[in-house]
Amino acid sequence: MIIMRGIVKTPANSLLVGELARGCELCMEGAKLVLFVTGMCDRRCYYCPLSEERRWKDVVYANELLVKKEDDIIKEAKLMDALGAGITGGDPLVRPRRTLRFIKLLKKTFGKEFHIHLYTSGTRVNLSLLRQLEKAGLDELRFHPAKPYWHVISLATKTKITVGGEMPAIPGNEKQLMEFAKYLENVGAKFLNLNEFEFSETNAEQLKKRGFRLKEGSLAAVEGSEECAIEILKWAAENSTISVHYCPSRLKDAVQLRNRLLRRARNVAKPYDEISEDGLLIKGVIEPKRPTCTKLIRIRRILIEEFDIPEELVGIDFNKGRVETAWCIVEELATEIKRLIPNIKIGIVEEYPTADRILISYNPL
Ligand code: SF4
Known part of the structure; x- marks a missing residue:
């Protein structure tokens, strides 16, 4: 029935x-x-x-x-x-x-x-x-x-x-x-x-x-x-x-x-990443022209020593050739960072937290 x-x-x-x-x-x-x-x-x-x-x-x-x-x-x-x-x-x-x-x-x-x-x-x-x-x-x-x-x-x-x-x-x-x-x-x-x-x-x-x-x-x-x-x-x-x-x-x-x-x-976010409502990771990125390991390590050290940014808030993504930190830090310090470190690009990115880290947006500073 x-x-x-x-x-x-x-x-x-x-x-x-x-x-x-x-x-x-x-x-x-x-x-x-x-x-x-x-x-x-x-x-x-x-x-x-x-x-x-x-x-x-x-x-x-x-x-x-x-x-x-x-x-x-x-x-x-x-x-x-x-x-x-x-x-x-x-x-x-x-x-x-x-x-x-x-x-x-x-x-x-x-x-x-x-x-x-x-x-x-x-x-x-x-x-x-x-x-x-x-x-x-x-x-x-x-x-x-x-x-x-x-x-x-x-x-x-x-x-x-x-x-x-x-x-x-x-x-x-x-x-x-x-x-x-x-x-x-x-x-x-x-x-x-x-x-x-x-x-x-x-x-x-x-x-x-x-x-x-x-x-x-x-x-x-x-x-x-x-x-x-x-x-x-x-x-x-x-x-x-x-x-x-x-x-x-x-x-x-x-x-x-x-x-x-x-x-x-929630599992892959670094301490400096903000998680958006849609599950994207928002972060500040600093990219040298022609990145090398030495350049990236140097930039990270400058950020920690010259700008007093806590160590856990500055990371390096060697695959992408960039130094990462909180978006609000680069927003505030972009001009000064550029003054101290030549030939770099600074921006705020939004990307998927997935293995392929697809980039959703890039906002240059
Ligand atoms: S051809 Fe594509 S859509 Fe059709 S059964 Fe195979 S995988 Fe599925």
Whole structure:
């Protein structure tokens, strides 16, 4: 019997019929390590959003960090106080042994409660692999399959792993999505997650060719995708028992990413860094022309000795070739510092607290 259910707004402003998957709950808190196991994938979706650095490349990333050894994964998870991991790709199950090794490593290091969900297109799934994933402790499995592979979902529901589907809400695909939701329900899967369909640098041409347009006021969302998702939610509320969740692209930046940045910023901020509301690090930087280790050490010493700045408030980033301190210190002392040290650039930067430290703004002084 189908009981009429309503569409509710989650605290993160996504839309939900039924119950939210545990993987989504932790993702919204920014508490999930994003573990990219490989860029390899058997499918060739025209809308694949993977960047050039990752698409079809057999590389591993933990959040933004290129993983060279397994310990990198653990360090990154600790830096963001992760409570779980979302294992993604490409298709992680194209590299099943690697994926199993990572799941075991995470569970061994952080314990059973560390929640792990995994995305797959389903092309490499069989019962033996599912049993191994179950034994390794995988908590949740999300399928993004082409129709010929839908049947493998029924194999997954024979295990203790929570099973669901995850699809982009592509305008015009409403019928197929309802059919998929019905299939999921029939085989005993728990949920269907719909993501807002998005433009990326790598899929933009293909999307435009197919007539998709950017939603007004949005940087990436496709016009009509939200309406498509709402249609599925309304349909599911009346015609299905499966949980359906719609994750808009604004949620990814405004909530998930921000929360993840804040978690990491708290652990990586230096005593002189200010953490912004959005989890960015704000600091003052002094950059000599053609930086060398000797020059950087000298500048740091001058700041401490000539300007009485406490030692813990002056650091050196040798990779970026700069001396760092609090933004308010450079703001106050920029002119005097320049007078004493020739050939330098002084500014205030705002950057991500991530491994790649993406620069968001530079304000020269
Ligand atoms: S299944 Fe995912 S990773 Fe593979 S091609 Fe499609 S969108 Fe890209």
